[in-house]
Amino acid sequence: MKLYKIAWRNLWRNRKRTAITSASILFAVFFAVVMRSLELGFYDHMIKNAIESYSGFLQIQHVDYQTDPSLENTIELDEGFIAQLENAEGVKAVVPRVQTFALASSGEQTKGALIVGIDPVKEKKLSNPEIRLVRHQFTKENIERLNENSGIPESVKEKLNGLLYKSYTNTGTIAMDLDLDEEAESFLLSILGQETAFPGEYLQANDDGVLVSERLSKYLKLKVGDTLILYGQGYQGATAADLFPVRGIVSIPNPELDNKLVYASLEKAQYFSNLGNRISNLAINLDDNSDKNLKYMEKKLSDMLNSETVTVENWKVFNKVLWQQIESDNNSGIIFLGLLYFIIFFGIFGTVLMMIHERYREFGVMVSIGMQKTRLSVIMIYEMILMGILGVLSGIILSLPLILTMHYNPVHLTGDMAQMMEDMGFEAVMPLASPGMYMVWQAVIVAIMVALSSIYPIRKIFALKEIDALRA
Amino acid sequence: MKVIELKKVEKIYNDSEVKVHAVRGIDLEFEEGEFAAIVGPSGSGKTTLLNMLGGLDKPTVGDIYIGGTHINDLSGSKLIDFRLFNIGFVFQSYNLIPVLTAKENVEFIMQMQGISQEERYQRTKALLEEVGLGDRLDSRPKQLSGGQQQRVAVARALASKPKFVLADEPTANLDSKSTENLLEIMEKLNKEENITFIFSTHDQRVVKKARRVITVEDGKVLSDERK
Numbered sequence: 228m229k230l231y232k233i234a235w236r237n238l239w240r241n242r243k244r245t246a247i248t249s250a251s252i253l254f255a256v257f258f259a260v261v262m263r264s265l266e267l268g269f270y271d272h273m274i275k276n277a278i279e280s281y282s283g284f285l286q287i288q289h290v291d292y293q294t295d296p297s298l299e300n301t302i303e304l305d306e307g308f309i310a311q312l313e314n315a316e317g318v319k320a321v322v323p324r325v326q327t328f329a330l331a332s333s334g335e336q337t338k339g340a341l342i343v344g345i346d347p348v349k350e351k352k353l354s355n356p357e358i359r360l361v362r363h364q365f366t367k368e369n370i371e372r373l374n375e376n377s378g379i380p381e382s383v384k385e386k387l388n389g390l391l392y393k394s395y396t397n398t399g400t401i402a403m404d405l406d407l408d409e410e411a412e413s414f415l416l417s418i419l420g421q422e423t424a425f426p427g428e429y430l431q432a433n434d435d436g437v438l439v440s441e442r443l444s445k446y447l448k449l450k451v452g453d454t455l456i457l458y459g460q461g462y463q464g465a466t467a468a469d470l471f472p473v474r475g476i477v478s479i480p481n482p483e484l485d486n487k488l489v490y491a492s493l494e495k496a497q498y499f500s501n502l503g504n505r506i507s508n509l510a511i512n513l514d515d516n517s518d519k520n521l522k523y524m525e526k527k528l529s530d531m532l533n534s535e536t537v538t539v540e541n542w543k544v545f546n547k548v549l550w551q552q553i554e555s556d557n558n559s560g561i562i563f564l565g566l567l568y569f570i571i572f573f574g575i576f577g578t579v580l581m582m583i584h585e586r587y588r589e590f591g592v593m594v595s596i597g598m599q600k601t602r603l604s605v606i607m608i609y610e611m612i613l614m615g616i617l618g619v620l621s622g623i624i625l626s627l628p629l630i631l632t633m634h635y636n637p638v639h640l641t642g643d644m645a646q647m648m649e650d651m652g653f654e655a656v657m658p659l660a661s662p663g664m665y666m667v668w669q670a671v672i673v674a675i676m677v678a679l680s681s682i683y684p685i686r687k688i689f690a691l692k693e694i695d696a697l698r699a
Numbered sequence: 700m701k702v703i704e705l706k707k708v709e710k711i712y713n714d715s716e717v718k719v720h721a722v723r724g725i726d727l728e729f730e731e732g733e734f735a736a737i738v739g740p741s742g743s744g745k746t747t748l749l750n751m752l753g754g755l756d757k758p759t760v761g762d763i764y765i766g767g768t769h770i771n772d773l774s775g776s777k778l779i780d781f782r783l784f785n786i787g788f789v790f791q792s793y794n795l796i797p798v799l800t801a802k803e804n805v806e807f808i809m810q811m812q813g814i815s816q817e818e819r820y821q822r823t824k825a826l827l828e829e830v831g832l833g834d835r836l837d838s839r840p841k842q843l844s845g846g847q848q849q850r851v852a853v854a855r856a857l858a859s860k861p862k863f864v865l866a867d868e869p870t871a872n873l874d875s876k877s878t879e880n881l882l883e884i885m886e887k888l889n890k891e892e893n894i895t896f897i898f899s900t901h902d903q904r905v906v907k908k909a910r911r912v913i914t915v916e917d918g919k920v921l922s923d924e925r926k
Contacts, residue, residue, distance in 0.1 A: 228799065228803050228806065228807055228810060233796070233798060233799070236798035236799075237798055240797065240798060588794075589794070589796070589797075592790065592794040592796075593796070594779060595753070595755055595782065595788055596782070596783070596788050596808060596855070596856075597779055597780065597782050597783025597784070597808065597811055597812075597859065598779070598783075598811060599776055599779055599780070599811075600776070600779070601776075602811070693755045693756075694750055694755050694756050697755070697790075
């Protein structure tokens with residue numbers, strides 16, 4: 228008879244108690260895993276939105292750019308070096324950018340604007356402004372035309388007025404706002420798409436036009452084809468002033484950016500700012516975004532760069548706010564889980580106390596007839612481990628369908644919560660992280676709890692006096 | 700052949716403010732094949748004596764030798780191993796391991812002794828058949844009557860081929876038929892296999908069967924009669 232078999236049978240001597248203790252571990256693990264998945268999923272989502280889709284995980288910039296992001300702290304990189312970077316192992320995208328500020332004016336309106344010079348082709352690999360191009364807009368005229376269209380159901384028409392002046396980058400979002408099934412309503416979406424079509428095109432390489440963010444375009448009363456005047460200060464105090472035809476309007480999720488962003492081609496931005504071949508930074512995305520690889524690549528690129536005035540920074544440095552936000556939220560989550568497990572620990576410990584109390588006499592008998600205390604302790608440890616495994620596995624198995632479903636079909640937030648996230652510049656969805664190491668950590672935590680809970684029974688067994696135990 | 704030897708054994712309990720002199724200078728010897736009963740009123744010291752014979756308790760003064768081994772010198776795991784290989788126990792309330800079947804309860808002792816699976820199986824089967832439970836090998840304790848459980852306990856006590864078996868009030872929880880049956884089995888094992896049995900008991904039926912009766916009172920041996 229193997230000791231683990233005895234332990235397993237012992238567990239089921241008091242089915243209810245074992246079931247309740249395992250269930251408490253199950254729910255703790257389930258809750259912890261889902262909560263952790265939600266947190267990690269949200270962090271991934273934030274990083275994807277802010278880092279992977281905009282700033283890049285690493286940036287090559289002037290050593291003083293972080294403290295003074297002006298044109299005076301721009302850098303000039305050799306084309307050969309950029310090509311070498313693009314071909315370096317582990318590098319996914321290398322995108323040069325120029326960033327400057329200028330006054331943007333159209334007609335009688337003027338506003339401060341952030342000018343971002345991009346390589347239109349390379350930028351597609353990173354922030355890809357093309358997908359932000361407004362391609363549909365609901366105006367009074369096209370809503371009236373749609374209301375007259377007999378092919379559109381009344382239920383859809385009723386919702387159209389709510390979309391007045393709303394812009395869309397694709398028909399999928401229109402379908403979501405109208406609660407339409409994209410597959411089933413393809414005909415309807417085709418009509419809506421055609422009627423609401425909005426002009427505009429993405430920048431070409433060396434384009435002399437610009438893309439203007441939606442809110443800024445509304446403030447400046449700009450339409451596609453209009454001319455935007457930019458006036459500012461260039462490199463080394465030169466005057467920067469030029470006219471730019473508007474090629475398209477881009478809808479930026481972050482309202483702050485949407486109020487001031489102007490995309491120009493890199494060449495045109497450099498010419499406007501009198502920068503020559505200088506750039507503000509080189510944004511880099513990597514194949515593997517793990518912390519370990521990030522550090523490795525930061526070092527590798529620094530070695531390649533070998534410069535005292537130009538440096539490689541990772542996103543945790545150039546986007547400290549996001550990093551600290553994630554860190555602080557993560558720490559709060561860990562403290563909360565710690566409290567949860569602390570409570571569960573006492574549940575497990577209570578069960579252990581009851582088990583010891585109930586079976587103290589039996590332990591006395593077993594030791595009296597010749598069972599070594601170490602063997603008896605092993606049985607107790609097995610019992611604890613089996614109970615832990617039972618709870619952990621059930622918790623993880625129970626959480627998997629929910630995690631997988633919500634990972635592949637994230638919840639789309641609505642109302643104030645959605646607004647808050649959009650205001651922060653994030654897509655208003657709540658994805659759960661895919662199953663991973665964080666699940667293993669829950670098992671490790673339960674294992675630690677089991678180990679801690681086992682200390683008492685083991686001490687009790689080793690201190691056991693046969694006579695006292697037999698009288699119990 | 701001498702199996703047990705007690706020399707001037709005393710046991711004083713110091714746990715409370717008042718010292719309790721449970722056993723006072725007992726000298727006793729048990730030969731192989733004895734069927735002995737230790738009797739006496741409650742509090743006379745017979746259970747303390749039995750516990751010391753079983754190595755479950757240590758004398759305050761005096762020496763105990765089992766098969767020539769001075770067991771006062773043994774402690775911890777060595778004493779547990781000594782019990783495993785030398786002493787069989789039968790308790791008043793059976794004390795079988797509730798999660799094991801009759802067969803597993805008997806086999807478990809031999810497993811701890813490191814006996815091979817085949818030998819364990821054969822001996823377990825033979826022992827349980829000998830106590831009349833050959834058809835209840837796979838029954839759990841709660842599926843057996845009190846008498847049957849005590850018979851499994853006897854088989855378990857014999858499984859390790861001990862030098863002697865200590866039985867503390869083995870019939871206290873049994874009805875008369877079960878008591879009769881159990882005593883017959885133990886007497887048969889004693890006579891046919893020369894196994895030494897030492898009982899602590901109040902039960903006159905046990906006393907009647909015993910070939911040696913040791914009466915204990917106030918921690919002293921009042922009488923030691925051989926029939």
